[in-house]
Amino acid sequence: MAEQTRFGTAGVPPTFRLLKAKMHDVPSLLREAGLDAFEYQAVRWGAQSQITQKDAEKLGDEAKKHDIHLSMHGSYFINLAGKDDVVAASKERLIAGAIAADWMGAHVLVFHTGFYGKLEKSYAFKTCLNALKEVNQTINDMNLKVKLGPETMGRKFQVGSIDEIMTICQEIENTQLVVDWGHLHARNLGAFKKVDDVRAVAEKIESTLGSKVLQSMHCHFSKIEFSSQGERKHHPLDEPRYGPEFELLAKVLVDFKMHPTIICETPLLDIDALKMKKMLQQELEGKASVNPQQKLVF
Ligand SMILES: [Zn+2]
Secondary structure (H helix, E strand, C coil), rough: CCCCCCCECCCCHHHHHHHHCCCCHHHHHHHCCCEEEEECCCCCCCCCCCCCCHHHHHHHHHHHCCCCCCEEEECCCCCCCCCHHHHHHHHHHHHHHHHHHHHHHEEEEEEECCCCCCCCCCCHHHHHHHHHEEEEHHHHHHCCEEEEEEEECEEEECCCHHHHHHHHHHHHCCCCCCCEHHHHHHHCCCCCCCCCHHHHHHHHHHHCHHHHHCCCCCCEECCCEEEECEEEEEEECCCCCCCCHHHHEEEHHCCCCCCCCCECCCCCCCHHHHHHHHHHHHHHHHHHCCCCCCCCCC
């Protein structure tokens, strides 16, 4: 089967909570809604998993049954550029996430790398890289299947420019490129105004990491409000005051024949994920009518 673009939610949509859905009910509910990905939120975890192996496996089984692509968002309490004890605790949190991600069969453990703090930026980054090499080694030694997914970050004081994330992906094996387009927009103070702005990032990724990495990236998308320091708040797709517009990304996805997993991080989760799916479909159909010979896969 050809690779396809998938859409899903960052955590359980509020409407599912109203149905009193259990975690293992989420895959079938997402499938019913027309979605095919789910990012489990382990964002408040410490050094211990807060899901049992049994529950994680049950979620994984249901995800497989309903063909829902699972990912996990790791703890927010990670700073690989911090003091030694902070880095040690951060590594433990990443590994706890990786273990649980492996239980549920999540493909990628998305995480925020760290903060520059008072360190010189390149030194802070080097510290992160060294810590990640050790985490990756532990993950390999434990024979865990999940990939590490460093994410592009929205605030200027966070490690996570597109260049830094690409360098991590080059230097460390078993990584999955994670591009949060809203974050990049905010970090660069409204960078994505036209299609060419998004295209430039795609071209940069393609020339640095290759077409395959570009085409199979893991994405987060939300409209985003920012200040001079970058990201401030996520907003729904219909919010006209903020960008970026999903249509810009949709055009680039079609042009570069990309088939990412796109996790919706707007406050409307499933509703906006479906909206994005529809926009991409329209973009594909528009392209098809211009060039009927082109074989489209969706
Ligand atoms: Zn994140």
